[in-house]
Amino acid sequence: xxxxxxxxxxxxxxxxxxxxxxxxxxxxxxxxxxxxxxxxxxxxxxxxxxxxxxxxxxxxxxxxxxxxxxxxxxxxxxxxxxxxxxxxxxxxxxxxxxxxxxxxxxxxxxxxxx
Amino acid sequence: xxxxxxxxxxxxxxxxxxxxxxxxxxxxxxxxxxxxxxxxxxxxxxxxxxxxxxxxxxxxxxxxxxxxxxxxxxxxxxxxxxxxxxxxxxxxxxxxxxxxxxxxxxxxxxxxxxxx
Numbered sequence: 001x002x003x004x005x006x007x008x009x010x011x012x013x014x015x016x017x018x019x020x021x022x023x024x025x026x027x028x029x030x031x032x033x034x035x036x037x038x039x040x041x042x043x044x045x046x047x048x049x050x051x052x053x054x055x056x057x058x059x060x061x062x063x064x065x066x067x068x069x070x071x072x073x074x075x076x077x078x079x080x081x082x083x084x085x086x087x088x089x090x091x092x093x094x095x096x097x098x099x100x101x102x103x104x105x106x107x108x109x110x111x112x113x114x
Numbered sequence: 115x116x117x118x119x120x121x122x123x124x125x126x127x128x129x130x131x132x133x134x135x136x137x138x139x140x141x142x143x144x145x146x147x148x149x150x151x152x153x154x155x156x157x158x159x160x161x162x163x164x165x166x167x168x169x170x171x172x173x174x175x176x177x178x179x180x181x182x183x184x185x186x187x188x189x190x191x192x193x194x195x196x197x198x199x200x201x202x203x204x205x206x207x208x209x210x211x212x213x214x215x216x217x218x219x220x221x222x223x224x225x226x227x228x229x230x
Binding site: 043045058105106108110 | 157161166209217219221
C-alpha cells in the first residue's frame with residue numbers, strides 16, 4: 001500500500017460530461033502529480049502541485065484542470081469529455097517538489113467515456 | 115531533449131529463468147536520476163529503485179539487480195530466478211533539470227510474463 005488514495009476506482013461517463021477525480025497524498029508528502037496512462041501514449045505527465053501551488057505542467061489539455069487544497073488533497077477536473085480521454089489516471093505524491101524524489105502512486109482511476 | 119527507450123515491448127519467460135529488462139536513455143544533463151517502477155496486473159505503480167548519475171555502482175536487492183552504465187546510457191534491470199509474481203509491466207524513468215525546470219519521463223514499459 002503506497003498510502004496514496006484515489007477515488008473513485010472506476011468512472012463511466014458520456015461524451016461531453018465533466019468528472020472530478022480525487023487524490024489524497026501520503027501523509028507528509030507535499031507534492032501531488034497527475035499522470036494519464038493510455039495504451040498508445042503510455043504514461044503522460046499532466047500536472048504537479050506542491051504545497052497548494054502549481055509547480056509544473058505537462059501535456060494537460062485546456063479542458064482539464066486541477067488544484068491542490070490546503071489539506072493537500074488534490075482534484076483533477078476533466079470537462080467536455082471525449083472518447084479519447086478514456087484512460088487510467090494516476091495520482092502520485094512525493095515528499096518534496098523535486099523529481100529526484102521517488103513518486104508513490106495511487107491505484108488509479110479508470111475513466112471510460114462512452 | 116530527453117527520451118527513455120525500452121525496446122522490449124513484451125518478454126515471456128519460464129519460472130526460474132533469469133531475465134534482463136533493457137533501458138536506454140538520452141539526456142544532455144550531467145545531473146539526472148533514473149528510476150524503475152513496477153506495475154503488476156492489479157494496476158498500481160510501485161517504486162523499485164532510484165539511481166543518480168554520479169553513482170555507477172550496481173545495486174542488488176534480493177533477486178533484483180540493476181546495472182547502470184553511463185558509457186552506454188543504459189540502466190538495465192535483471193531479475194534472477196524469476197517467479198510468477200514478477201509478472202508485471204516494468205517502467206524505466208528519467209528525471210533531469212533543464213533551465214530550472216524538472217521533468218520526469220517514463221519509457222513505454224516492458225511487459226514481463228513469467229509462466230509456471
